[in-house]
Amino acid sequence: MEKQLMKIFPYIIAIVMFAPQLSAQTPVDSLTTTLANSSGRQRVNDLNSLTEHFLNRDAEKARQYSMEARELSVELGYTTGEALALSNLGELYRIAGESQEAIDIQLKALEIVNHDRNISITGIINNRLSFAYRTQGRYKDSIAAAREAYDVLIRLGDSVEASFALNMIGYGYWRTGVYDSSLVYYKNALKLRETVGDKMLVARTYNNIGVVHYQLADYERALESYLKSLHLREELNDKEGISIVLTNIGKTYQDWGNTDEAMEYFKRSYDTAVEIDDKRAIAYVLNNIGAVHELKGDYEAALGYYEKSLELYRSGETGGIILNLNCIATVHNHLGNYDTAREYAVQAYEEAERTGSIEGQASAYRNIGISYQLQNNNDKALDYLTRSLKLSIGITQRDLTRENYNTISDIYEVMDDYKNSLHYYRRYEALHDSLFSEEAAQFIDHLKNVYETERAERENEVLRNEKLAQDIILRRNRIIIVLISISLVSIIALSFIQYLAYRHKQKANLLLQEKNREISEQRDSIEHQKSELENAMSHIKVLSGLIPICSHCKKIRDDEGYWKQIESYITEHSDAEFSHGICPECQSKYYAEFYHGSQANGKIKS
Numbered sequence: 001m002e003k004q005l006m007k008i009f010p011y012i013i014a015i016v017m018f019a020p021q022l023s024a025q026t027p028v029d030s031l032t033t034t035l036a037n038s039s040g041r042q043r044v045n046d047l048n049s050l051t052e053h054f055l056n057r058d059a060e061k062a063r064q065y066s067m068e069a070r071e072l073s074v075e076l077g078y079t080t081g082e083a084l085a086l087s088n089l090g091e092l093y094r095i096a097g098e099s100q101e102a103i104d105i106q107l108k109a110l111e112i113v114n115h116d117r118n119i120s121i122t123g124i125i126n127n128r129l130s131f132a133y134r135t136q137g138r139y140k141d142s143i144a145a146a147r148e149a150y151d152v153l154i155r156l157g158d159s160v161e162a163s164f165a166l167n168m169i170g171y172g173y174w175r176t177g178v179y180d181s182s183l184v185y186y187k188n189a190l191k192l193r194e195t196v197g198d199k200m201l202v203a204r205t206y207n208n209i210g211v212v213h214y215q216l217a218d219y220e221r222a223l224e225s226y227l228k229s230l231h232l233r234e235e236l237n238d239k240e241g242i243s244i245v246l247t248n249i250g251k252t253y254q255d256w257g258n259t260d261e262a263m264e265y266f267k268r269s270y271d272t273a274v275e276i277d278d279k280r281a282i283a284y285v286l287n288n289i290g291a292v293h294e295l296k297g298d299y300e301a302a303l304g305y306y307e308k309s310l311e312l313y314r315s316g317e318t319g320g321i322i323l324n325l326n327c328i329a330t331v332h333n334h335l336g337n338y339d340t341a342r343e344y345a346v347q348a349y350e351e352a353e354r355t356g357s358i359e360g361q362a363s364a365y366r367n368i369g370i371s372y373q374l375q376n377n378n379d380k381a382l383d384y385l386t387r388s389l390k391l392s393i394g395i396t397q398r399d400l401t402r403e404n405y406n407t408i409s410d411i412y413e414v415m416d417d418y419k420n421s422l423h424y425y426r427r428y429e430a431l432h433d434s435l436f437s438e439e440a441a442q443f444i445d446h447l448k449n450v451y452e453t454e455r456a457e458r459e460n461e462v463l464r465n466e467k468l469a470q471d472i473i474l475r476r477n478r479i480i481i482v483l484i485s486i487s488l489v490s491i492i493a494l495s496f497i498q499y500l501a502y503r504h505k506q507k508a509n510l511l512l513q514e515k516n517r518e519i520s521e522q523r524d525s526i527e528h529q530k531s532e533l534e535n536a537m538s539h540i541k542v543l544s545g546l547i548p549i550c551s552h553c554k555k556i557r558d559d560e561g562y563w564k565q566i567e568s569y570i571t572e573h574s575d576a577e578f579s580h581g582i583c584p585e586c587q588s589k590y591y592a593e594f595y596h597g598s599q600a601n602g603k604i605k606s
Helices: 002-021 027-037 040-054 059-076 079-095 099-115 122-135 139-156 159-175 179-196 199-215 219-236 239-256 259-275 279-295 299-313 318-335 338-355 358-374 378-394 398-414 418-435 438-538 566-573 584-590 592-601
Strands: none
Touching: 027 040, 040 059, 040 079, 059 079, 079 099, 079 122, 099 122, 122 139, 122 159, 139 159, 159 179, 159 199, 179 199, 199 219, 199 239, 219 239, 239 259, 239 279, 259 279, 279 299, 279 318, 299 318, 318 338, 318 358, 338 358, 358 378, 358 398, 378 398, 398 418
């Protein structure tokens, strides 16, 4: 029993100590273990995989793995591994905000694989190059790189990376104001992502589709797409994505004219973004909160929000910089600071022209035109507003087009040119009616009700899942407690058995000592008796064997054949000596007279 417990005891302890961690090993743990035993090209592949894992988690580790992968690839002449290691390094530069270095490195990586005619990773590298161009605001170059990526990836059957390429093309068209094309590519990306079944990618694509519909002032479809995105992001607990989508929904209500509803969504978005300290999401919602204050006429508050947002966006989000510069210009126009307004609008235009943002240029032209209109310089105002209108019509920016129609109509009315004023007003009214129809408003309310119902159901589901998770944790804890209890009982039982064994052994030792003492005493006694016997035997001469004796005279024959008196024989063959006397029988037989006389006198004479 004791031996069996001793065998299973280490396993019981191991179960108790490591039961919660039995399934804790992650893929990167497995990859790190594999790396320790890999060599050659396999080691390069493992190093590149580890680099990709740490790209957005630990830049220093990612850089170390990337550099080692590149050095080993060069040593082995493994061009695919070298190109991927370089591409990973380029991603590190892009993430760090060093976009030009990222572009240069990705181009060098492409040169390596193109020279080797290896297309297996050109799609991935082109996707990363497209992202680097996008970060720099070079949207046409971004679209071109993404097209190259898509052609390769779709041939290789890599649906996930191909969907990234389509998404990048859609983004490029959106940023340059080609909204119809943007919508087509986003929808194609959505189909691929739904086929793959990646909910996060599907959620992002729904948000992108919502953004395009919003730009087209198609608010009901924008809200429909946003709510689908929000549903998935809440299901995935994607806090960053939830914040972005909530802001987009708020913007939709804001442009629809429901500022109270907009602020509710903005508040939820801001709280979520602060919770995870996401500066980009915070900047985005601050800009939109500023817009609400601007609509309410609280210009100083609006300016404060825009400036905070601009400060956060200057870390590298080009589109955010253009947006805030234009917003600040608008507020200064409201405050009567027309020269300052134009300064900010010119900065916005220059940034938009550099990055190819037609929408940014159109908004900048409008701000400049408004500043001149407010200074009663109608000719210059019409000049800039007409430029803005042309650009907004060209990119199908219906909301900006509508505002330009209305402002140009007002200027012509001030100039007593009622014909042109009516012409532009009718265009404004027609576009306005199409944007804000009663049917659209009802549809938005319907979507809101559906969303709120689904949200309540999801919250109940979350509560049920949380309860289930708690039950699982309790069951696991109970199992651990049982295992610990079993282990403790086993330890106590084993300790008791060991104690009993010790006591038994101690008692046996005492008995053994007593027996040894008795045996020792007996041995001493035997030795003493042996000694006495040997002493006695030393004085005894033993006769043995058959002794021939005469049946009459009782003489004994010796070994030489002589007959000897019995006394003589025994004396010769032992240490015994004889002394002679007469027994009573012989006395009466041979000395009867003496015998009887002696009795009469009361004594015997010899």
